[in-house]
Amino acid sequence: MDLLSAYRAMLGIRLFEEGVLRLAEQGLVPGATHPYTGQEAVAVGVLAARRPQEWVVSFYRCHGHALAAGSPPERVLREILGRDGGLCGGKSGSMHLADRANRLLGSTSIVAAQLPIAAGAAMSAKLDGTGQAVIVFCGDGALGAGGAYETLTIAAAQRLPLLVVCEDNGWQDRTASALVRHLAPTELVRGLRLPYVEVDGNDVEAVHGAATAALAACRDGGGVGVLVAHTYLRHFHSQLGPRPPAEYRPAAERERWLARDPLTVAADRITADLTALRAEVAAETDALIRRALDAGEPDPATATTGVTVTGDALIGAAR
Ligand SMILES: Cc1ncc(C[n+]2csc(CCOP(=O)(O)OP(=O)(O)O)c2C)c(N)n1
Numbered sequence: 001m002d003l004l005s006a007y008r009a010m011l012g013i014r015l016f017e018e019g020v021l022r023l024a025e026q027g028l029v030p031g032a033t034h035p036y037t038g039q040e041a042v043a044v045g046v047l048a049a050r051r052p053q054e055w056v057v058s059f060y061r062c063h064g065h066a067l068a069a070g071s072p073p074e075r076v077l078r079e080i081l082g083r084d085g086g087l088c089g090g091k092s093g094s095m096h097l098a099d100r101a102n103r104l105l106g107s108t109s110i111v112a113a114q115l116p117i118a119a120g121a122a123m124s125a126k127l128d129g130t131g132q133a134v135i136v137f138c139g140d141g142a143l144g145a146g147g148a149y150e151t152l153t154i155a156a157a158q159r160l161p162l163l164v165v166c167e168d169n170g171w172q173d174r175t176a177s178a179l180v181r182h183l184a185p186t187e188l189v190r191g192l193r194l195p196y197v198e199v200d201g202n203d204v205e206a207v208h209g210a211a212t213a214a215l216a217a218c219r220d221g222g223g224v225g226v227l228v229a230h231t232y233l234r235h236f237h238s239q240l241g242p243r244p245p246a247e248y249r250p251a252a253e254r255e256r257w258l259a260r261d262p263l264t265v266a267a268d269r270i271t272a273d274l275t276a277l278r279a280e281v282a283a284e285t286d287a288l289i290r291r292a293l294d295a296g297e298p299d300p301a302t303a304t305t306g307v308t309v310t311g312d313a314l315i316g317a318a319r
Pocket of ligand 1: 142
């Protein structure tokens with residue numbers, strides 16, 4: 001992986017997300033929006049290891065995954081704002097991004113619901129003999145859900161080519177994970193006898209290396225694998241309604257993680273001067289935000305189009 005390109009991609013996501021947060025504060029984002037700030041190295045590192053045709057499945061914290069999968073940022077932002085020209089016609093909003101062209105199968109707001117969806121895609125890949133894996137992102141809390149357990153059990157028994165990327169940011173909404181979980185993600189998957197690897201989720205090169213190896217194992221008939229990436233959110237869980245104050249999370253915890261921000265970790269290893277690159281990405285982001293804000297609302301006549309797909313059409317389109 002080219003570290004400079006990875007840095008650029010992470011910076012693009014960071015500035016995009018900071019822009020979304022500003023727009024949310026101005027009341028321009030309908031519904032809830034969940035920032036990805038601080039977790040950029042996971043999406044960028046993992047998706048740089050993906051083969052172009054491999055499906056990705058995400059959850060409500062999906063902006064970073066979509067951008068790293070190749071979705072056009074302006075279309076993603078228009079979607080988040082519910083505007084014309086959005087990735088899904090302005091109908092999905094922030095939490096349900098899907099982009100067939102870039103193999104983002106979908107994103108769901110129901111914790112852990114993305115796992116069985118991804119297992120279905122992995123089943124399809126296996127039956128088709130494509131030799132491709134499917135990548136699914138989830139939070140650490142999602143691994144405690146019943147649907148996750150069922151999915152992992154069945155996927156393991158069927159040796160489905162599925163890579164589960166668990167983004168362990170230490171929190172589940174407003175609750176510290178340590179308070180509510182009996183087993184850490186690694187202990188849980190060890191109990192299911194699944195191959196797993198644990199990685200510093202703020203180090204894009206480490207994530208990329210681990211994902212490359214894990215995906216190769218999945219594709220090679222190894223079946224389901226799990227990558228647990230330890231990371232941290234810079235901004236809090238969701239931006240809707242009253243938000244907890246910054247000090248909600250312990251100051252020492254925040255400081256420790258923010259000092260190891262993925263952008264800083266990568267920049268420290270790059271010898272080139274990044275000033276011009278930073279200015280360029282900032283200007284690009286500002287321009288796309290301005291254009292998205294200028295976009296109109298979708299034509300009401302499109303409200304019922306493209307929202308359901310039936311039988312053969314679904315199977316045909318998914319391949
Ligand atoms: C089935 C279900 N239960 C509860 C919720 C409410 N909820 C939204 S996010 C969240 C916490 C999930 O934490 P985690 O999986 O660790 O992901 P993170 O948000 O930290 O990335 C909860 C409980 C939900 N969306 N779906």
